[in-house]
Amino acid sequence: MPEEWKPSKKVSHGHKLQFVTYFILIEDTYGEVPPYGVVVLDDGSRHEVENTPELRSEVLAIAAEIRERRRVIEEETKVWQPAWKCRMCGQRANCRQARD
Template identity: 45%
Template structure:
């Protein structure tokens, strides 16, 4: 819900005060658009961005040549041995 709040605010320029979710049993639950929720969502988004930047970084490994010969990713690895 917090992400939806941010998207609505970005699109319309208006910060919604609350929203509703419907649970599996049909109950409607009111979710307040608090500063705490907003901060949490933005923090998680920053963590996701940081993790995505690290995806292309090489993971330092020190395999034995025999491990590399049997590895299915050998042809794509810049750290292979043997």
């Protein structure tokens, strides 16, 4: 089962989507479908992330959208990051959407 440590106080939806991506990669590579993964939070608590059809569909839809955006590279992909993430980003100088 995949396991990941996160410096967070709770499991976010983004963490769940990241795990589903791992589940898909594991299935493609090893032919095994992991039923769940484990997120270990900042306080050491362990939380299972289930491999559900709903989350899998969401990840595959996001992947399809990314592929479509790559086809139309001239179009800018909108991002919705908090300002603190923009300030820390290594691509800030190249980004027209950087937030202060």
